[in-house]
Amino acid sequence: MDILANLALGFSVALSPYTLMLAVCGCFLGTVIGALPGLGPSNGVAILIPITFTLGLDATSALVLMTSVYYGAMYGGRISSILLNIPGDEPALMTTLDGYPMAKAGRAGDALVLSGVASFVGALLATIGLMLLAPSLARVAFLFGPAEYFALYLLAFCTLGGMASNNQAKSAIAACLGLGIAMIGVDTSSGLPRLTGGNLHLYDGVDFLVAIVGLFAISEVFLFIESHGKGSSIGVTLNKVRIPWADIFSTKWTMLRSSGVGFIAGILPGAGASLGSFLAYTTEKSIAGEKGGFGTGVPKGIAAPEAGNNAAAGGALVPMLTLGVPGSGTTAVLLALLMTLNITPGPTLFTERPEVVWGLIASLLIANFVLLLMNVPMVKIFVKILTVPAWVLLPGVTMVSFVGIYSLSGSYFDLLMMVGFGVLGYILRKLDIPTVPVILGILLGGNMENALRRAMTLSDGDVMYLFSSPIAIGFWIAAIAGFVAPMFLRKILTKPQAIKG
Amino acid sequence: MASDRIFGLVTLITAVAYIAAATQIQTNFFSGQYLPKLFPFMIGTVAALSALVMIFKPDPEPEWPSSRAWINMAIAVAVLALYSIFLKPLGFILPTAFAAGIVSYQISPRKLPALFSGVGLSLGLFVLFKFLLGLGNIVAYRIPTPAKLWEAISVLIPFVGH
Numbered sequence A: 001m002d003i004l005a006n007l008a009l010g011f012s013v014a015l016s017p018y019t020l021m022l023a024v025c026g027c028f029l030g031t032v033i034g035a036l037p038g039l040g041p042s043n044g045v046a047i048l049i050p051i052t053f054t055l056g057l058d059a060t061s062a063l064v065l066m067t068s069v070y071y072g073a074m075y076g077g078r079i080s081s082i083l084l085n086i087p088g089d090e091p092a093l094m095t096t097l098d099g100y101p102m103a104k105a106g107r108a109g110d111a112l113v114l115s116g117v118a119s120f121v122g123a124l125l126a127t128i129g130l131m132l133l134a135p136s137l138a139r140v141a142f143l144f145g146p147a148e149y150f151a152l153y154l155l156a157f158c159t160l161g162g163m164a165s166n167n168q169a170k171s172a173i174a175a176c177l178g179l180g181i182a183m184i185g186v187d188t189s190s191g192l193p194r195l196t197g198g199n200l201h202l203y204d205g206v207d208f209l210v211a212i213v214g215l216f217a218i219s220e221v222f223l224f225i226e227s228h229g230k231g232s233s234i235g236v237t238l239n240k241v242r243i244p245w246a247d248i249f250s251t252k253w254t255m256l257r258s259s260g261v262g263f264i265a266g267i268l269p270g271a272g273a274s275l276g277s278f279l280a281y282t283t284e285k286s287i288a289g290e291k292g293g294f295g296t297g298v299p300k301g302i303a304a305p306e307a308g309n310n311a312a313a314g315g316a317l318v319p320m321l322t323l324g325v326p327g328s329g330t331t332a333v334l335l336a337l338l339m340t341l342n343i344t345p346g347p348t349l350f351t352e353r354p355e356v357v358w359g360l361i362a363s364l365l366i367a368n369f370v371l372l373l374m375n376v377p378m379v380k381i382f383v384k385i386l387t388v389p390a391w392v393l394l395p396g397v398t399m400v401s402f403v404g405i406y407s408l409s410g411s412y413f414d415l416l417m418m419v420g421f422g423v424l425g426y427i428l429r430k431l432d433i434p435t436v437p438v439i440l441g442i443l444l445g446g447n448m449e450n451a452l453r454r455a456m457t458l459s460d461g462d463v464m465y466l467f468s469s470p471i472a473i474g475f476w477i478a479a480i481a482g483f484v485a486p487m488f489l490r491k492i493l494t495k496p497q498a499i500k501g
Numbered sequence B: 001m002a003s004d005r006i007f008g009l010v011t012l013i014t015a016v017a018y019i020a021a022a023t024q025i026q027t028n029f030f031s032g033q034y035l036p037k038l039f040p041f042m043i044g045t046v047a048a049l050s051a052l053v054m055i056f057k058p059d060p061e062p063e064w065p066s067s068r069a070w071i072n073m074a075i076a077v078a079v080l081a082l083y084s085i086f087l088k089p090l091g092f093i094l095p096t097a098f099a100a101g102i103v104s105y106q107i108s109p110r111k112l113p114a115l116f117s118g119v120g121l122s123l124g125l126f127v128l129f130k131f132l133l134g135l136g137n138i139v140a141y142r143i144p145t146p147a148k149l150w151e152a153i154s155v156l157i158p159f160v161g162h
Helices: A002-014 A018-036 A041-054 A059-084 A089-140 A146-165 A168-182 A208-227 A244-250 A252-267 A272-288 A298-315 A317-323 A329-340 A348-352 A354-375 A380-383 A392-410 A412-430 A438-459 A463-467 A471-491 B002-023 B035-056 B067-090 B094-109 B110-133 B146-156
Strands: none
Touching: A002 A018, A002 A059, A002 A089, A002 A354, A018 A041, A018 A059, A018 A354, A018 A380, A041 A059, A041 A208, A041 A329, A041 A392, A059 A089, A059 A298, A059 A329, A059 A354, A059 A380, A089 A244, A089 A252, A089 A272, A089 A298, A089 A317, A089 A348, A089 A354, A089 A380, A146 A168, A146 A438, A146 A471, A168 A438, A168 A471, A168 B002, A168 B035, A208 A329, A208 A392, A208 A438, A208 B067, A208 B094, A244 A252, A244 A298, A252 A272, A252 A298, A252 A317, A272 A298, A298 A317, A298 A471, A317 A329, A317 A348, A317 A354, A329 A438, A329 B094, A348 A354, A354 A438, A392 A412, A392 B067, A392 B094, A392 B110, A412 B067, A438 A463, A438 B035, A463 A471, B002 B035, B002 B110, B067 B094
C-alpha cells in the first residue's frame, strides 16, 4: 500500500487547478509539436526548456508542464505519420506503415482515433509499470558504487550507440564528441580550467541546453532549407471522426502485448521508444502471420506501434529517474530539464524528494487522461495545424530557440555556439552519425568522469577495481554485447528503416 | 566514401589535438597528478580509433545538397550568427524581423511570404514573450552607441574580439 500512499502524495502535489491548467496547456502544445513535421518530442521539449526555466515556475509545475508536453508530443507524432506519411519523429515511423495506407483508404479518422486510444493504453500501462518498478530499482541502485556507475554509463552509451546508427564507429565518435565537450570548463576538484583554450566564456563549460537546442532544433532548419520545405501538404482527406469501437475492441490484445513489449524496450538503457515501436510492430506482425495483412492498413498495424512507442516512453523514465541514465533522446532532454531545475535523478531522489517523483508520476497519469480527452474530439484542430507552412514554422522555431537561450544567459557567445551546434548537427545527420549520443555525452560526461575518478581514488589507481563486483562485470558484459551484437544481427536481419537516424 | 574519410581525418586530427591539450591540463594537490587528465585521454583515444575505422571502412557517400542549397544554408548561418551578435545591442524587433524573414526566404524563396513571416513572427513573438510570458531581458528596440556597435562587430574579427 506504499504505492497508494505515495500516489496520494503525488496527486496532492499535482492536482491543483493551476497545475491542471499547466497540464492541459502542455498536452495541447505537445500534441501540436508532435504533429508538426520536423518537430518531435526531443527538439520540441528542448526549445521549451529554457523558456520554462525563465518563467520561474517551481520544480513541480515545470515538471508537470514539460512531461505533459513530452507525452503530448508522443501522441501527436502519429498525426503526421497517418495523414502525411511523414513521421514527426523517429518512434512514429512504424505508424506510417499501416496508418498511411489506412488513411488513403478513406479511414483517416478511424486511424487517428484508434492510434489515440492505443497511445493511451500504452502510456497508461507504462506509467503503472513505472510506479511498480521504479521504487524497487531505486533500492537496488543504492548498492551501486563508482565502479558500477561507470560501467552503467558505459552500458548506456554502448546500447544507444548499437541501436542508433548503422555504424558502430560513428556512434562511438558521437559519444566521444559529447563526452569531450563535457570535459571543457573549470575542473571542480582542482578549481583550474581544463581544455578551454584560455577562452573565458568556456570556463563555465558548454551549457547542455545550448548544445541540445542547436543539435536538435537549429539543424532541422538547415535540413528544411536543403529540401525547400517540400512534402508538407496533406494528401488525404479527413472524413467525419467517430469512434471505431469494433477496431478498438478487436485490437485489445495487440495493445496489451505491445505495451508490455514497448515498456521493456523502453527500460533498456539507451534503447528507447524507436525500439519499442519497432519490436511491438514486428512481434504483432509475426503473431498475425501472412494473413494479418500488416503493411496494407490494418488496425493492428496501427495499434501495435503506437501502444509500443508510448509504453516505451514511459519505460524509458524508469532508468532515467532511478539511475540518472536516460533511455532515449527524449528522456535525455527530460534529464536536461531536471538538471536545469537542480533535481538530480538517481536512487536518492526517491527517498529525499518523494514529492518530485510522485508528483511527476501523478502528472503523467493526469496528462494521459487529458490527452485522451483532447485527442479524440479535437483531432480536427490538430489536423488544421498541420497545414502551417514550413516557411513560417521553421523561422518561428529558430526564433523561439534563440529567445530561449538568450533569456537564459543573455550572452551572444551562447547564441553563436548554438548556431555552431546547429551546423554540426546538420553535418552529423548527413553523415548518418547519431546526435543523441552527443547529447548524452554532454549530460553524463561529468558524472561518468566523477565515477571513474572516485573509483580510482578508492582503489589507489587499481584499474581492476572497475571490474571488482558482479554487478559491474555484468554491466561490462552487457555493454560489450550491446555494442557488438548489432554488427552481427545486422547481417542476419535487413536493417529496418525505423532505427535509422 | 570520401565524406566519411574526410570527416574521419578531421576527427582524428581533433582527437590527437584533444589528447595533446589534455597533457597540458594543470593539476594541483587537490585534484591529484593524473586524475584530471585520465578521462580526457580515454575519450581522445576512443575517438581516434573510431576515426581510423571511419577512414578505412567508410560508408557509402551521403546525398549532399546542390551548390545552390549550400549557398542558401551558408546565408542562413551568416544571418543567424549576425542575429546572435546584434540581438542585444539592437533589441528584439528589428533583428528578429530580418533574421526570420531571411530564413523564411531561404526555405521558400518568395518575397511576400518571407516579408510576412519576418514581420509577423517578430511582432507576434515579441508580444508572446514580453507580455504573455513576461521574459525579462527582451527589449523591443535599442539605439546603440557606436562603441557598443563596434564591440558587437569586433566579436567577428579574429584576434580583436573577445
